[in-house]
Amino acid sequence: MVRTRIPPSPTGQDIHVGNLYTALMNWAQARKNNGKFIIRIEDTDRTRFQEGAEEKILSSIKAFGLDYDEGPDIGGPFAPYRQSERLPLYKKYAEELIEKGAAYYCFCTKERLDEVRAQQQKEKKTPRYDKYCLTHGTNAKERIEKGESYVVRLNVLPDKKLWFKDLIRGQIIVNSNEVDDQVLLKSDGYPTYHLGVVVDDHLMEITHIIRAEEWISSTPKHIILYEAFGWEQPIFAHMPILRNPDKSKLSKRKNPVWASWYLEQGFLPEAMLNYLALLGWSHPEEKEIFSLEEFVRLFDLKDIKPVGPIFDLVKLTWMNQQYIQNLSEEELKTRIVAFSKRAQEFSDTLFAGLLPLLKTRMETLKDFDTLTEVFVAPSIPESVTEQEKQIAQDLQKAFEKLDAWEATTLFTVMKEILLQYKVRMPVLYVLLTGKPKGLPLPETITLLGKEKTLARLQQLITL
RNA sequence: GGCCCCAUCGUCUAGCGGCCUAGGACGUCAGGUUCUCAUCCUGAAAAUCACGAGUUCAAAUCUCGUUGGGGUCACCA
Numbered sequence: 001m002v003r004t005r006i007p008p009s010p011t012g013q014d015i016h017v018g019n020l021y022t023a024l025m026n027w028a029q030a031r032k033n034n035g036k037f038i039i040r041i042e043d044t045d046r047t048r049f050q051e052g053a054e055e056k057i058l059s060s061i062k063a064f065g066l067d068y069d070e071g072p073d074i075g076g077p078f079a080p081y082r083q084s085e086r087l088p089l090y091k092k093y094a095e096e097l098i099e100k101g102a103a104y105y106c107f108c109t110k111e112r113l114d115e116v117r118a119q120q121q122k123e124k125k126t127p128r129y130d131k132y133c134l135t136h137g138t139n140a141k142e143r144i145e146k147g148e149s150y151v152v153r154l155n156v157l158p159d160k161k162l163w164f165k166d167l168i169r170g171q172i173i174v175n176s177n178e179v180d181d182q183v184l185l186k187s188d189g190y191p192t193y194h195l196g197v198v199v200d201d202h203l204m205e206i207t208h209i210i211r212a213e214e215w216i217s218s219t220p221k222h223i224i225l226y227e228a229f230g231w232e233q234p235i236f237a238h239m240p241i242l243r244n245p246d247k248s249k250l251s252k253r254k255n256p257v258w259a260s261w262y263l264e265q266g267f268l269p270e271a272m273l274n275y276l277a278l279l280g281w282s283h284p285e286e287k288e289i290f291s292l293e294e295f296v297r298l299f300d301l302k303d304i305k306p307v308g309p310i311f312d313l314v315k316l317t318w319m320n321q322q323y324i325q326n327l328s329e330e331e332l333k334t335r336i337v338a339f340s341k342r343a344q345e346f347s348d349t350l351f352a353g354l355l356p357l358l359k360t361r362m363e364t365l366k367d368f369d370t371l372t373e374v375f376v377a378p379s380i381p382e383s384v385t386e387q388e389k390q391i392a393q394d395l396q397k398a399f400e401k402l403d404a405w406e407a408t409t410l411f412t413v414m415k416e417i418l419l420q421y422k423v424r425m426p427v428l429y430v431l432l433t434g435k436p437k438g439l440p441l442p443e444t445i446t447l448l449g450k451e452k453t454l455a456r457l458q459q460l461i462t463l
Numbered sequence: 464g465g466c467c468c469c470a471u472c473g474u475c476u477a478g479c480g481g482c483c484u485a486g487g488a489c490g491u492c493a494g495g496u497u498c499u500c501a502u503c504c505u506g507a508a509a510a511u512c513a514c515g516a517g518u519u520c521a522a523a524u525c526u527c528g529u530u531g532g533g534g535u536c537a538c539c540a
Binding site for chain 1: 464465466467468469470474475476477486487488489490498499500501502503532533534535536537538539540
């Protein structure tokens with residue numbers, strides 16, 4: 001049974017797109033193999049903890065359609081799925097490690113740690129804990145009973161060859177001399193990421209660890225833990241890191257990074273996932289647009305390229321446009337109504353006329369409001385030229401005479417005027433809609449109605 | 464800086480020893496359709512496959528080195 005997971009930490013305002021990306025891959029891996037996709041909240045950093053972040057993260061994941069089988073809000077056979085509710089577990093395993101000699105208590109103060117680090121940096125050495133408490137720690141139990149603050153550190157043995165297999169990058173080997181005696185259990189009793197993931201991934205029977213590349217360098221620590229516990233290693237796959245245009249790690253300073261931002265901007269979740277799927281992976285037939293279902297069927301972790309791709313808003317926008325265009329009119333309407341407050345004021349008949357015009361012109365759902373401004377809050381030019389005034393008058397006259405208020409006849413009328421005055425279409429656009437371009441004019445004023453159109457022209461004439 | 468990862472058009476990528484004088488997509492430019500704007504269609508420019516050695520009859524594809532980029536070095540995840 002394939003079991004994958006994502007471990008979001010509630011320290012930001014929402015899930016990061018980079019995490020949405022790895023979430024997609026974890027989800028796909030589970031779905032492809034009829035496995036389970038799990039969400040485990042890693043809320044062990046109490047200083048960066050943010051109220052409400054967990055709810056936001058979960059709702060975003062749901063909004064993108066990545067359904068999960070086990071998680072903090074729905075439970076599951078390995079509950080609880082929130083690390084803060086599993087504290088005794090980590091303590092127990094930390095103690096087991098100490099008994100085995102794979103970890104030790106450390107009472108060093110922040111001051112001493114800083115000092116040691118500064119000294120090492122001065123000597124141009126990589127900062128490492130100097131194992132002071134391992135070599136000087138004789139009466140740890142007593143000191144703890146006296147109430148002294150302590151942490152538990154990983155005891156890394158020197159000159160060991162540490163290695164693991166990565167599905168995307170092959171074998172990765174590191175010498176244990178490169179690994180620091182990481183803190184596993186913090187003085188507040190919470191585990192660090194390293195203890196937390198290893199214990200929970202094992203306990204929750206996770207088979208594939210699909211996470212971002214930035215974790216490669218700490219994987220050797222996890223390998224030491226798996227070995228110390230005598231646990232079987234899961235399969236690792238380190239996804240490429242999404243980047244800013246300057247190739248640095250995707251960050252909020254240089255890019256919108258919160259998943260819900262994209263939804264708020266009117267991107268469709270399926271377009272976003274399709275775009276994300278194409279980063280580091282490509283369709284065997286080089287198709288660009290494909291369903292999630294198709295992705296799940298064709299996707300294979302082994303095909304992921306290790307290169308960190310730049311997140312390109314322009315291509316995402318194109319993809320979104322394609323998705324909008326491929327939506328049925330009914331579906332498009334549903335999406336628009338859910339997205340735009342203004343849309344609720346539109347009648348069914350108006351919508352029916354608008355939808356086909358909108359389809360090829362909307363890049364995001366946000367465009368609905370700007371494209372339909374004429375129907376709600378048309379802007380009147382501050383002034384018009386004499387010629388424009390005359391055009392308005394002619395239009396008024398011609399329109400008034402019309403019995404049938406429909407696009408083709410309106411267009412005939414407008415064409416005559418265009419010819420007569422030797423002007424181009426945008427002139428009429430500004431007059432009739434207040435904007436130099438927009439949805440097709442005859443259709444627009446058909447939908448606007450005779451009354452409103454004539455009223456507007458009258459307004460222009462009297463300017 | 465140490466360690467680790469990576470390297471094909473501006474961007475996302477195809478390519479897994481001969482089919483490559485390198486294909487597709489986005490973007491850009493030009494043209495067509497057209498009532499503006501779009502859509503749609505056609506075409507063009509765009510990568511000496513980072514560089515240098517080697518292996519081979521043959522290398523974008525394999526090996527090594529160089530350079531460049533990225534990640535990581537916390538009681539954060």
